[in-house]
Amino acid sequence: MYITIQAFDNMHGPKPLVLNGLVKLVKEPTNKYDSEAIACEMRHYGKIGYVSNSTRTVIIGTMSAGRLYDKITDEYVAKIRFIHKGEAIAKVLTAEEFAKEVENPKSDIHYLFDDLTKLNLEE
Template structure:
């Protein structure tokens, strides 16, 4: 059975480094943040060279059409998981969760910017 591709919107980037560190193809780390004061389903985004860089959108006002909100994505990912930036349109970033196979491929790619901590 083929795994369904899970796309999501990244927002709150201006609270950190802005959109500049994001590039199409960038590997991102997703970290569940249940202790977040504002959202119990918060999922933090980290970039290898920039650290904490945004959050998965979790509001109907910020989630791009056709993508998962943090609330819908929360139980579908590990406490720490990885994704890849697919689209950047103005200040909207769309990424997808990497499958186990895609993650293995990225780990074995010497040009990948994947960050395993």
Template sequence: MYITVTTFNKYHGPKPLVLDGIVKLVKDPKNAYDAEAIECEMRYFGKIGYIANSTNTVVKGTMSAGRIYDKISDEYFAKIKFIVGNVAIAKVLTSDEFIAEVENPESDVNFLCDNPNAIKLMEE
């Protein structure tokens, strides 16, 4: 599953975006503008933006926040695969990929998540 990550220009611009960078996905049900909003956070930067959820911002071939909202837990992870300007296309980690990231002590997953063992793995 691929998603479009839109970033905030005024805070970081495209600076946090790096290929194979880990993005923490956090549901934001109290968002005043979008009940299916999913925040994107990165190590060292914190909140960098959101998963796109509009026909104007979702890159063709990727899923919107609304389409993945019920498929992921309240907190989950993705890996950046493509970067174009201030937009990244990230792959939502499969259960096996998530476990491999947790087993790597240098992975950003271990710095972005207080308890990786508590994450509900995505059904495949």
């Protein structure tokens, strides 16, 4: 599954979007603008934007936040595969891909989640 990430406009600071960077996906059911909002967080930056949920911003071939919402747990993980200006296409990791990240002691996965055992990644 691929998603579109709309990053915040960050003209005056470092660019958080990095190819192959890990992104923590966090559901925000109390978001006052969108009850299916999914925030995107990265190590060293915190919240960098949201999974797109509008026909204007979802790149063709990727899932909107609304379509993804019921397919993931409250916290999940994706890897940035393509970047263009302020948006990125990220691949939602499978259980196997997640396990490989956990095996790598240098992976950002160890910094993005407080307790990796609480994640229930299903294929």
